[in-house]
Structure formats: C-alpha cells, structure tokens
Amino acid sequence: MARRASAATPVALLPTDGDAVAVVAKFFRALGDPTRLRLLEFLLHEEHTVTECVAHVGLAQGRVSTHLSCLADCGYVQVRRSGRHAFYRVADPRVAQLVLLAHALAANNHTALCACHRIPEPEAADARVA
Amino acid sequence: MARRASAATPVALLPTDGDAVAVVAKFFRALGDPTRLRLLEFLLHEEHTVTECVAHVGLAQGRVSTHLSCLADCGYVQVRRSGRHAFYRVADPRVAQLVLLAHALAANNHTALCACHRIPEPEAADARVA
DNA sequence: TTGACCTATCCGCTTAGCCGGATACTGTGA
DNA sequence: TCACAGTATCCGGCTAAGCGGATAGGTCAA
Numbered sequence: 001m002a003r004r005a006s007a008a009t010p011v012a013l014l015p016t017d018g019d020a021v022a023v024v025a026k027f028f029r030a031l032g033d034p035t036r037l038r039l040l041e042f043l044l045h046e047e048h049t050v051t052e053c054v055a056h057v058g059l060a061q062g063r064v065s066t067h068l069s070c071l072a073d074c075g076y077v078q079v080r081r082s083g084r085h086a087f088y089r090v091a092d093p094r095v096a097q098l099v100l101l102a103h104a105l106a107a108n109n110h111t112a113l114c115a116c117h118r119i120p121e122p123e124a125a126d127a128r129v130a
Numbered sequence: 131m132a133r134r135a136s137a138a139t140p141v142a143l144l145p146t147d148g149d150a151v152a153v154v155a156k157f158f159r160a161l162g163d164p165t166r167l168r169l170l171e172f173l174l175h176e177e178h179t180v181t182e183c184v185a186h187v188g189l190a191q192g193r194v195s196t197h198l199s200c201l202a203d204c205g206y207v208q209v210r211r212s213g214r215h216a217f218y219r220v221a222d223p224r225v226a227q228l229v230l231l232a233h234a235l236a237a238n239n240h241t242a243l244c245a246c247h248r249i250p251e252p253e254a255a256d257a258r259v260a
Numbered sequence: 261t262t263g264a265c266c267t268a269t270c271c272g273c274t275t276a277g278c279c280g281g282a283t284a285c286t287g288t289g290a
Numbered sequence: 291t292c293a294c295a296g297t298a299t300c301c302g303g304c305t306a307a308g309c310g311g312a313t314a315g316g317t318c319a320a
C-alpha cells in the first residue's frame with residue numbers, strides 16, 4: 001500500500017487507504033439505487049417532506065422514509081423537523097457537483113450500454129419460467 | 131426494458147430525466163462495489179494487466195476480469211490489448227475528479243457511520259452461524 | 261508442434277438489499 | 291380527550307449481484 005502517498009491528493013484525509021475504499025464504495029452504493037438517486041435529485045433544489053417524496057417516486061411510504069434516512073445517514077441530505085413533518089434537503093453543495101459530474105460521464109457512455117450486464121448476465125433470452 | 135430505443139439520441143445531454151436517473155444510478159452502482167472501486171483507483175495512476183489487478187485485489191482471476199470488463203463497459207477504464215496481455219487504465223480525467231469528490235464527501239461523513247445499515251441492518255454483532 | 265501463460269466466460273452458490281404491507285410512535289386539531 | 295395525519299420501523303419474500311472454480315480461446319516461447 002502507501003502508493004497513494006505521492007499522489008498529491010489535496011483531499012487526502014482518508015484514515016486508512018483500504019478502509020476509505022470501503023467507505024467510499026458504500027457512499028457510491030447509496031447513490032446506486034435509482035429510487036434514492038431520484039430522491040436525492042428531487043431534494044437538490046428545495047426541501048420536501050416525506051409525503052411529497054412519496055408522491056414524487058410513487059413507492060410505499062415506509063420504503064421512501066427508509067431511503068431518506070439512508071441518505072441522511074450518509075450525509076447527503078439534512079433533516080429539519082417541524083411538528084409532525086420532516087423536511088429533507090441536500091446539505092452539501094458538493095453533492096450537486098457529484099451528481100452533475102456523474103451525469104456528464106453517464107451521458108458520454110450512455111450508448112456504451114453502461115453497467116454490469118457483464119456481471120450477472122441474466123437476460124439475453126430470458127427463459128423465465130416463473 | 132425496451133427503452134433502449136432512445137439509444138439513437140445524440141447522447142450529450144440527458145435524454146429523458148427519468149431514464150437518465152436510471153443510467154446514472156447504474157454508473158454509481160458500478161463504483162458501489164469495493165472490489166471495483168479498488169480496481170478503479172488502482173488504474174487511476176497507471177495502466178495494469180489483469181494479472182496485476184488480480185494480485186492487487188486478491189480475488190479470483192475470472193472475477194477480476196469480469197469486474198474490469200464491467201468498468202470498461204461503463205466507460206470508466208480503457209483496454210489496450212497487446213499479445214496475450216490486456217492493459218487497463220482510466221480513460222477520462224473526470225473519473226479521478228469523481229472519485230476525489232466522493233472521497234472528500236465520505237471523509238466528512240466518515241464518522242456518521244455512512245451507508246445503509248438502515249436499509250438491511252444485517253450485522254451488529256455478526257452472529258453468522260455458517 | 262507443443263506446452264505454458266493470459267484472459268474471458270460460464271456455472272452454481274450465497275448474500276445483500278429492495279419491495280410492499282402492517283404496525284408503532286408522535287404531534288396537531290377538533 | 292379523541293381521531294387522524296405524518297413519519298419511522300419491522301417482517302417476509304424475492305431478485306440482483308458478488309464469489310470461487312472450471313473451462314475455453316488465443317498468444318508466445320521453446
């Protein structure tokens with residue numbers, strides 16, 4: 001390890017290199033779910049209640065609540081509680097930057113079929129017998 | 131599935147917002163696996179063969195090869211073939227930018243426990259009976 | 261030509277993690 | 291106080307996706 005030492009990363013506050021990879025992977029995974037990503041983008045511009053988020057993504061309320069809690073745990077969004085309402089919004093402007101960057105990269109490779117049908121390769125003929 | 135029909139779009143800017151979310155989520159998911167992220171960071175600085183990557187991550191050769199193919203499909207890395215060797219490396223400088231940004235955000239929330247133990251809540255004491 | 265090496269793909273197996281529905285908890289208004 | 295709205299958590303079920311091992315295909319050296 002320790003090859004990162006000379007990388008001149010301005011950011012390097014990472015405790016242990018190996019650990020950081022695991023943590024960052026979890027961060028990416030949090031955005032790897034379409035529902036959570038949709039919620040995050042919904043909360044980029046302004047704060048919304050859980051109910052509003054439920055209406056936006058069209059899933060069960062409990063599920064949406066859990067997704068929002070997950071995003072909050074990861075530090076992507078912030079919660080503000082007022083009465084029986086919970087208002088979620090994106091806390092850090094770098095989140096928007098991250099999402100925009102990913103959009104740009106994804107747009108470039110949109111034709112390239114993108115992700116991981118290589119990994120499981122389930123379809124191709126889909127003889128789903130059910 | 132069948133929304134692949136939009137593949138004829140100029141690709142530059144997000145075709146449909148809903149579709150873009152799914153694509154971007156897949157992109158994030160590709161980086162959401164610790165093994166792939168470790169490989170990607172390994173390939174940020176210089177190109178490496180599959181065998182070198184296998185040594186780096188310590189997993190089965192076939193698995194590593196598949197992960198690399200996945201990263202290549204997603205456009206994160208580029209392949210250069212020479213003889214019986216395949217050299218992988220990061221193609222787009224924005225990839226490094228994306229990873230650095232995520233590291234910075236993850237470092238900030240590193241203490242916040244991060245990802246999704248809210249979602250499945252598996253561990254806590256690891257009473258894996260095997 | 262033959263054998264060793266490198267890489268890619270296929271095959272079950274196993275786990276992570278998303279989903280809906282039910283339910284508990286809390287705060288507000290009547 | 292009661293009824294209800296808003297939110298969070300729990301539960302069983304199901305699919306996605308990672309893993310190792312086996313194997314196939316192609317390339318170089320002797």
